[in-house]
Amino acid sequence: MFLAWQEIKKNKLRFTLIAGILMLVSYLVFFLSGLATGLANLNREAVDKWEASAIILTEESDKSLYQSFMSSEQLKDIKANETAVIGQLSAIASNGDNKQNISLFGINKDEFLVPNVIEGRTFEKANEVIASDSLKEDGFDLGDRLSLSSSDQQLTIVGFTDKARFNAAPVLYTSLETFQQVKFGEAADQKKDQINGIVVQDDTISNLTQNDELDTIEIESFIQSLPGYTEQKLTLNFMIYFLFAISSIIVAIFLYVLTVQKISMFGVMKAQGISSTYLSWSVVAQTFILAFIGTAIGLALTLISGAFLPAAVPVSFDLALMIFYGFILMVVAIAGAVFSVLTIVRIDPLKAIGE
Template identity: 45%
Template sequence: MFLALNEIRHSKLRYALVIGVTFLIAYLVFFLTGLSYGLAQEYQMAIDKWQATDILLSDKANDSLSMSQLDPKILDQVKAKEKAVLAQSPGIIIDSKDDQKKENVSFFGIDPGQFLRPNIVEGKMFQETGDVVADKSLETRYGYALGDKVKLATNGQILTIVGFTDQAKFSVSPVLYTSLETFHLMRYGASMAGQQSTSVNAIVTKGKPSETAGLSQLSIKQFIYKLPGYNAQVMTFGFMIGFLVVITAIVIGIFIYVLTMQKMAIFGVMKAQGISSGYIARSVVAQTFILAFSGVVIGLVATVLSAMALPDAVPFQTQPVFLATIAILIVVVAILGALFSVRSIVKIDPLKAIG
């Protein structure tokens, strides 16, 4: 360690460049991780709020929530610790005061007496026909407020925002919770008002549900992975992050190897003086650890500062476990990359290196 630190102090600029390159790559990896995790969370936030274990869809829907159509009466046939019906539909809302202000949303039709009921952070739960509880992002990001009226782009149905909930995104879109009656009115129009809803999209359960004819059972984890675009996004970011970690190892390995080659004569003299190859090799590994660790720490600090500065519109979230795992992985892989230099040190012939 003494030799490693002494060399770094002696050639500050040279090693600062190595730390700088490591920092830039580490920062990019951490930033992409934050974006990947943030996007993934915006796909599933509303699902996580359910704290459910399974979801039941029509066996003809190919595991697609939007394509599933169920008779609400089938709920009575399902046996589970807790169960709830869910009607879901994407939609576009238009500000009643500004026709140019449009937002893509996802509607959840629920029974407020069941466990899918959202928590209220502002306002109240929907009670009247046409009332909705919206995700907080519609207030903080898009400027909507309690009491605001919006209309559906499809049929002009007027809805009133009576409450806000938090962490309610589904497939990146803000969720608007409403009653099954209002959902039915939105889907089928005023001519069907007052009639019992003819269909829902799914039955969500806590605890393993009983097998029911005509229903396909998915765990919540399986359901999330089958959301359109979710798996492709996670895999894409995963491969990008993996390749960047490998690139980090290659870059640091090349730097250390070049520096080692430049010091062959010095290492030859040291070996001629009786200093073992193991001691020199440990110094190189320690040096690599210091450089990689320094770059990673600076990258982590920069990532946290960036997260604080980013606007709410950017789906960026830091997850300490992910960041710590990637940080350790970068350092470990960088040390493995330095082993090529260790191999060269072991092969040094003092006479040839000096001569």
């Protein structure tokens, strides 16, 4: 470690460049991980808010809440500790000045799907809704009357809740009766029992229903099946994995070039009795120091950048995940030093001095 640190201090510019490259790679990795987490949250926030273990949809729906159609009468076939019915539709909401894609949830006021209210109050009358607080950033306020693209009904925002987006769209929560008026219009009385799914809170999700027409879906599996969720997550994760490989290659190239330039010096040191093991550990220690400094600076810059990003950028930093990625970056950087270690081991002192 002493030899490694002394050489870093003596050749500041050379090693600063290596640490700088690692800093930029780690900055990109951390930012991509924040983007992946943020985009995932855009899709699943409202589902996580349920704190549910499973959701029951029709077998033909292919795990899609929107494509599932059932009767609330089927609730009697469900054997679970806690159940809650839900209706869902997508629409464009407008308050006259602003428009926004939304997802409307129809729920019962006495069931666990009712969200916490951080501003205003819960819905009490027909056509009242609790809205995701993300709509406030788009110009929507308490008391706004909303027109929906799919209905003649007008809804009034009476409260806001936090962390309520479904498939990247802000959620509006309303009573099941209002939901059915919005969805079916004049035919609402004939379809007042129609819902999209049944959300379940139970320690076990096996044998919740014996109805062959219904499908019990574990909540994480339901989230994974949301349109675009898995594809988006895999794309960003593969980018991060490629960056790990790239950082390893970059470090390997830099250190190998530096090692080749110092072959004669290593030959003299080996001739003086310094072992290949000591010199190899010196290179590994040098790599660790550079990787640690570069990764730490990259992490700090990412967190600072995150503090200045506009709310419209869907970035959410998971510190535990970022630290894990930082550890992986240091490991692959050290792995990249293997080529330099092999070169040192193969140095013949006599030939190196002769050069």
